Amino acid sequence: METAIRVEGLFKTFQSGWVRRRRLPVLRDLRLAIPAGTIFGILGPNGAGKTTLISILATLLLPDAGMVEVLGLDVRRQAAKVRRRINLASGAAKFVWSLTVLENLRFYGHLYGLWGRQLAVRVEEMVALFELQEYRHSPFETLSSGLKQRLALAKALISRPELLFLDEPTNGLDPIAAQHSREEILRLNRQTGVTIILTTHNLREAEQLCQEVGFLGEGRILAQGSIRALQTQLGLGDRVILEGAGPLPRLAYQQLPGVLRCRQNETHLELILDHSDSRLPLVIQEINQAGGLIRAIRVEAADLEDLFREFSR
Amino acid sequence: MSLVAEAVKAWAFAARGGIMNCRNVFAVLEMLFWPLVGLFSVGLLTRFLDLGPATVSFVLIGSVAMNTVQIAQLDVSYALLYDVWAKSLKHGFIAPIHVIHVILGSGLVGFIRGLVVFIVMLALSIWAFGMDLRQAGWLGLTIFFLGLFLVAVIEGVLVLSLVLLFGHRAEITAWAISYLVLLLAGLYYPVTLLPVSLQAVAQLIPLTHFMEYFRSFYGFPVSASAPLARGFLLSLAYLAAGYGLITVSLRRARQRGTLLKLSE
Numbered sequence: 001m002e003t004a005i006r007v008e009g010l011f012k013t014f015q016s017g018w019v020r021r022r023r024l025p026v027l028r029d030l031r032l033a034i035p036a037g038t039i040f041g042i043l044g045p046n047g048a049g050k051t052t053l054i055s056i057l058a059t060l061l062l063p064d065a066g067m068v069e070v071l072g073l074d075v076r077r078q079a080a081k082v083r084r085r086i087n088l089a090s091g092a093a094k095f096v097w098s099l100t101v102l103e104n105l106r107f108y109g110h111l112y113g114l115w116g117r118q119l120a121v122r123v124e125e126m127v128a129l130f131e132l133q134e135y136r137h138s139p140f141e142t143l144s145s146g147l148k149q150r151l152a153l154a155k156a157l158i159s160r161p162e163l164l165f166l167d168e169p170t171n172g173l174d175p176i177a178a179q180h181s182r183e184e185i186l187r188l189n190r191q192t193g194v195t196i197i198l199t200t201h202n203l204r205e206a207e208q209l210c211q212e213v214g215f216l217g218e219g220r221i222l223a224q225g226s227i228r229a230l231q232t233q234l235g236l237g238d239r240v241i242l243e244g245a246g247p248l249p250r251l252a253y254q255q256l257p258g259v260l261r262c263r264q265n266e267t268h269l270e271l272i273l274d275h276s277d278s279r280l281p282l283v284i285q286e287i288n289q290a291g292g293l294i295r296a297i298r299v300e301a302a303d304l305e306d307l308f309r310e311f312s313r
Numbered sequence: 314m315s316l317v318a319e320a321v322k323a324w325a326f327a328a329r330g331g332i333m334n335c336r337n338v339f340a341v342l343e344m345l346f347w348p349l350v351g352l353f354s355v356g357l358l359t360r361f362l363d364l365g366p367a368t369v370s371f372v373l374i375g376s377v378a379m380n381t382v383q384i385a386q387l388d389v390s391y392a393l394l395y396d397v398w399a400k401s402l403k404h405g406f407i408a409p410i411h412v413i414h415v416i417l418g419s420g421l422v423g424f425i426r427g428l429v430v431f432i433v434m435l436a437l438s439i440w441a442f443g444m445d446l447r448q449a450g451w452l453g454l455t456i457f458f459l460g461l462f463l464v465a466v467i468e469g470v471l472v473l474s475l476v477l478l479f480g481h482r483a484e485i486t487a488w489a490i491s492y493l494v495l496l497l498a499g500l501y502y503p504v505t506l507l508p509v510s511l512q513a514v515a516q517l518i519p520l521t522h523f524m525e526y527f528r529s530f531y532g533f534p535v536s537a538s539a540p541l542a543r544g545f546l547l548s549l550a551y552l553a554a555g556y557g558l559i560t561v562s563l564r565r566a567r568q569r570g571t572l573l574k575l576s577e
Contacts, residue, residue: 014570055573060403062567083409094400094576098336099329110325111408113318155404 003072004163004195005034005057010066012052026052028219030066034212036162039189039196041206043308044216050199051167053216057197058088058165071163084112087161091171093152097141101132101151104140105158112159126154130184146177153184157194164188166198170205182208203227203308227307231274234310235260238276239300242269242287249290256283276301322410326392326418333395334388334422343387348380348430349437355501356442370444370531375500377434378524381461382468383491385427389469390487392419393476396575397484403576406567412559415473420466427465431458449530456541460523463548467519468494470555477562480575494518499525504536512536519547 010030016022026049034040042050055061057070059079068075073082095104105126109119127133130150135143143151149169156164169185170178186209189196200206206213207227214224223230231237237260242248244267253262253271258279261272269287273279276299287294334340355376359369392415396402405415435454438444446454468490475483497511498504498520504512515521516537522544525535537543566572 016569051573052570055403055570058407060407060567060572061570062564080409080411083407086407088404088407090403090576095404096329096333096395096399096401099332103329103332107325107329108404108408110321110328111405111410111414113315113321113409115317115321115324159408 002036003033004036004038004070005032005040005197006067006069007032007057008067010053010056010068011064012049012056012061013064026219027056027063030216030220032214032221032224034195034197034214036071036195037189037193038211039185039198039209041210041213042197042199042216043201043203043206043213044199045201045308048216049219050201050216054088054165054167054197054199058086059083060088084159085161086163086165087156087159088165088167089149089152089156089169090166091149091168091173092145093148095140095148095151095155098139100137100139101127101143101154102136104151105154108155109158114158122158122160126158129157130154145172146174146180149173149177149181150184153181153188157188161194163195163197166196168199168201170200170202178205185209201308228274231307232260234307235272236307236310237272237274240271240273240276240280240283241298241300242271242283242294243267243296243298244269245293245295247292248294249287249292251286251290253283253286256286259283319414322408322414323417323421326415327421328418329395330388330391330419330422333391334426344384344426344430345433348384348434351380352376352434352437353441356438359442366443366445367531367533369442371528371533372501373438373442373444374524374527374531375495377431377438378461378520379491379495379500380434381427381431381458382465382495382520384430385423385462385465386468386472386491387487388423388426389416389419389466390472390476392416392469393473394484394487397476397481400576403572406563406572412473412556412563416466416470416556416559419469423465423469424462427462428458431461449527453527453530457523457527460519460526460541460544460548463545463552464494464520464523465491467548467551467555470552470559474555474559474562477559477566477571480571494520497521503533516543517547519544519551522547 008031010027012027013023013025042053044050052061056063056068059075059082062076070082071085075082099107102123105123106119109122114122127136130153132150132154135147170181173181182205185196188194212226214221223233247266248269250264253259258274259271260274263270271283284294355372359372396405435446439446472487472490475486497515498518499515504515504521507515522540526540526544529535
């Protein structure tokens with residue numbers, strides 16, 4: 001599979017103050033590879049460096065050291081070429097207040113060299129795609145948060161990017177607007193094949209959208225993979241509590257496939273399973289074969305916040 | 314790289330500046346109200362002081378120059394300040410543009426607005442205070458305006474660089490910088506009245522030479538020979554230096570994260 005992003009040994013430290021210099025290291029020896037065509041999530045707590053990383057990839061920020069390739073191009077030496085092929089939308093979208101939806105889209109279209117009929121057609125496509133027809137002449141400052149976000153996505157796609165950066169794309173949206181935005185993002189990826197890299201601290205959003213995530217902490221990627229794979233790696237999974245009609249047999253549950261942890265008293269068995277749907281039938285079968293009788297089963301889906309806490313620790 | 318595509322990128326800033334100016338009452342005030350207040354207050358002062366026609370022209374040339382430069386310079390500065398105020402700066406700089414697109418596009422709006430102010434103020438100077446423009450002729454007027462416009466672009470580029478370097482703290486320079494330059498360039502007085510050390514500084518300002526060139530049509534001496542050549546050569550040097558400075562400032566803004574800070 002082609003690689004959209006390749007990062008090796010990336011360092012970034014912010015310096016502030018003209019007289020008394022203050023140094024704030026944000027990224028330290030970061031390594032990352034992201035396959036093309038996927039939706040990749042960069043997760044991490046506030047201040048972990050998600051926006052810094054995405055800004056370096058988007059050529060808005062220069063790295064101090066390290067190799068950073070975007071679509072096979074070096075972000076330092078070939079930044080202009082990178083910019084032609086990428087775009088970005090942020091949560092809490094902000095554009096010039098008194099320009100209308102159409103004027104904003106035309107302005108950013110012009111910045112990518114689009115003009116005349118080509119620009120007019122593209123603007124209309126974006127207006128239709130994001131259902132902004134009714135608001136085409138509305139100034140940006142009069143739009144609701146959801147509409148602003150749709151305009152931000154429309155602006156980000158006006159240049160037909162091969163790689164789209166979404167920095168906390170549902171930040172500040174109400175739950176319905178946030179869900180709508182997520183559906184748009186999924187649709188875009190499926191329809192156009194655009195690689196999408198998004199930052200979020202919303203794990204459920206990451207689970208819904210991303211084929212793969214990288215967890216950012218201490219200035220580097222602490223783990224990378226699917227949410228499920230990361231849960232397994234940390235021993236975080238679905239919690240299953242089996243209540244016996246009488247004493248439950250003491251078996252080597254830990255040896256069964258998919259069992260991450262196990263705790264048992266006389267009548268209760270608590271298991272952490274990587275996938276409760278597929279693993280539980282075997283556990284029940286083992287208990288039945290050993291003469292145990294189950295009275296009740298309770299399944300609690302994996303708490304994604306646990307994953308977050310575990311990595312943030 | 315298509316030339317049309319590059320022109321379109323510059324046009325983006327011109328079109329946006331145009332829309333913002335047409336839609337903003339403050340922009341109309343800025344263009345007509347304050348310049349007229351300035352012109353009339355200075356013109357009436359010359360009447361009170363009972364100055365002769367040549368001296369009145371000398372003073373009015375200063376007033377015309379001040380307002381033309383300020384308006385044209387503000388449009389160049391606004392090219393980035395709109396984005397700074399809207400916190401949308403990063404969206405411009407993630408696009409495949411260069412600072413030259415920003416300067417050319419905003420410079421076009423500054424040229425048009427500056428020209429309107431220049432024409433209106435000269436017309437009022439003739440009508441209200443009897444200034445005689447025939448002495449300078451069309452060529453003299455055209456060269457004088459071009460000189461003022463170049464000074465405005467240089468000041469605008471300096472403001473853009475300072476905004477990229479220092480962020481919001483540099484916004485005030487958009488308004489302050491032209492006053493400082495005008496003070497040193499002999500706004501309402503010959504630069505020979507300045508302290509000697511400042512006279513040397515005045516010689517390094519192109520506006521000094523452009524104003525002296527235009528005032529020479531009214532019989533006033535120039536402080537250095539060949540004022541036009543000096544004015545244009547200095548302007549070219551400052552434009553080149555300004556271009557270098559803004560390129561470095563943008564690079565530094567990408568290093569220090571200023572583009573992000575100004576978008577939060």
